[in-house]
Amino acid sequence: MLEARLQTGALLKKILEAVKELVTDANFDCSDNGIALQAMDNSHVALVALLLRHDGFEPYRCDRSLALGVNLVSLSKILRCAGNDDIITLKADDNADVLSLTFENTDNDRISEYELKLMDIDSEHLGIPETSYDAVVQMSSSELLRICRDLQSISDSVLIDVTKEGIKFAAKGELGTGSVTLKQSASVDKEDEATLIELQQNVSLNFSLKYLVNFTKATPLSSRVSLSISSEVPLLVEYKMEAGYIRYYLAPKIGEDN
């Protein structure tokens, strides 16, 4: 059986917000390691991989590996009933057909209990190889959010250019063009806003802005985000959390001139 108690319910709420637009149904794979989720979007061009390590829960117990098939929209509906400061406990028996959720509010001694019906989902896990990327850019997550939103008004896709000087996001559409460049910076006093680039070689790739905007729904989870880019392989957008991560992979757009 699974029993996992999360001190800050807000975390789970934010995670659901970060994946539910991209994925409809998915398995939460619970093991003694923690809770993981891997799923492709409906068009199979993007992949989200989520991990909540066991040490993020107190206590965490999972005797046997379980796959909990969940409709993410339904789960987020239930989580909307939880307060941000609530302690959330997830429970499921082996072979259970429901996931039970308990929200405890210590301030006013309120306990609410919900059960979510589970479903059988045939999920195929993709093996993601260890890749050494041509460019890894660490930057402020809210900056990425703003850039993607801004450029979306220009075009559907963005050309990301990384050189040792900086990272440039450029869009070209019917109404005109637009671009945002972030210089590699070492602003010591504002660590959260620094843009750090590890570069093996320059890269220049096209990505769908709609998808990127969708990934930035994870912005509340972390003040930092890393973009790992190599030509010919999917872009990796990673938000690290205290005990885990959420990673998005997106296939580059091909056959599009700028």
Add this chain to the structure above:
Amino acid sequence: MSVEMQQRICIGPKVSQNSENPISILLPNPSSGLPSRYIIQEGRLFEMQVVDTEGLRSWFVGDTVQSDGSLYITTPIDPVFMFIPILDIMRQKTIDSEGRFLTIDTIFESDQYTSLRHLSQLHKIELSLALVCEVRGSSIMKTFRLDDDKTMKWLKQKVELIVNKFESVPALVESIAYTESLPEVCRKEAIVQSALRLVSAYLSDSWDAKLAAEYQFPELDKMQSRTQLLSISDFGKRSGMDLDEDFKADKEIKKPKMSVGQKKLAKASAGMKPISSFFAKKTA
């Protein structure tokens, strides 16, 4: 020393009672180049594998509990595998020159891995080096330089060695179980291929590629093109069957309801390759 002695559970080779203490050192892994843990004892080299339990398990030792529940396994490794990448770098081969001859001391000198010098103390080090090196100089002052042909010959001998012993290792035989229904030629090729992969696991990418180029598997390739065979080296990780068919089947079973946002995304996905063309499927 002020370092506290830690107790660990380890499966290792038998050593005599009065043998010296093992030296534990970090060396560059011959395949990845990343630092890995190795043990030297009695002039022999061992590699260490850890079954890491990430602090979730413990051991009972007699009447006590030991909190570190990891299992350490040390197995002998042919030091020549370690030498090849080191020699490869140290000879500084260029297009014009075959590179430098070096003494044992200089070969194992590294600022990054100071423990490399321990390798020079290994038993019969000169003989091991001579297996893959051209040797020059007198018996007092011998110098070595990696020889590509010798190395390739040595690697091929390693593959052959595994091929000869293949049938005596149940785990290996099991790994090519898929060939049972296939003709004998295929099985023979599968054995060589499997042995090749075992050796390759200890090689850098460049040597791996060179060695692989020496072998051809015409029968297996023919089979592969007809049906997708399970790949053998990726223990546990298997490539799926026909990808497209899986997708089609999925769609027929159910069409998930899409939210507005998802419909927008579906439109935006034009011009992109499916993610499964980058990442291979594996069965859970």
